[in-house]
Amino acid sequence: DAGVIQSPRHEVTEMGQEVTLRCKPISGHNSLFWYRQTMMRGLELLIYFNNNVPIDDSGMPEDRFSAKMPNASFSTLKIQPSEPRDSAVYFCASRTITGEQFFGPGTRLTVL
C-alpha cells in the first residue's frame, strides 16, 4: 500500500519564482496536513483540510502561501513569489479516523 506521495523531492529556485509542491494522501484518509520543518522552528503546521475543505490556515505565514485540495487524492501548496526565508522541508501528512498522521517523504525547498 503506497504511503503519502510528495513531489518534487527537491526543488531549487530563485527568489521571486513561483513554487508548487504536490501531495497525494493515502487513499481513504479524509484529512490532509501541510507542515514546514526548519532547524530553528521545528515542525510547524501550515494548513489542514477535512474532506477537501480547508479547516485551519492560521499557520500559513503570509499571503504568498496558498494551498488547495481540489479532490480527495491531490493537494498543492504554492508559494508566490518565493523568498530565501521560505527554504525548508515541506511535509504533507494524511490522517486516519483514529487520529494517526502519516507523513510523506517531504520536499526540500531551497530558494536562492
Added chain:
Amino acid sequence: GQQLNQSPQSMFIQEGEDVSMNCTSSSIFNTWLWYKQDPGEGPVLLIALYKAGELTSNGRLTAQFGITRKDSFLNISASIPSDVGIYFCAGPNNFGNEKLTFGTGTRLTIIP
C-alpha cells in the same frame, strides 16, 4: 502555541544499550503518538497510545501512556545502528482536535 517537552534532547549510547526517553505536558492528552525521523525523510509513526496506563510494544520499542495523561515514555531495548535518528512525541491536546502538538525531539546517536 503549546509545546511538549521531551527529554533528553540528545543521547549518545553504545550499540546494545537500552534507551529511555520521555515526553511531558502541562495539560492532558488523549492520544500519544511516537514518531522517528531519519535524515532526509519524513517522520514515521512508531507507536500510538489511546488510554491512560496503556503499554504498547512494537518490536524492540515499548511506549507507555502516563497515568496522569500528561506524560508518555518510549523505551528501546538492545539498540542497533538503524535506531539512530530523532524521536518525536506528539498528540492532540484537546479531545477531537485534529491538530497535533509535537515535542521538541530526542536525537539518538549510537557510538561505534
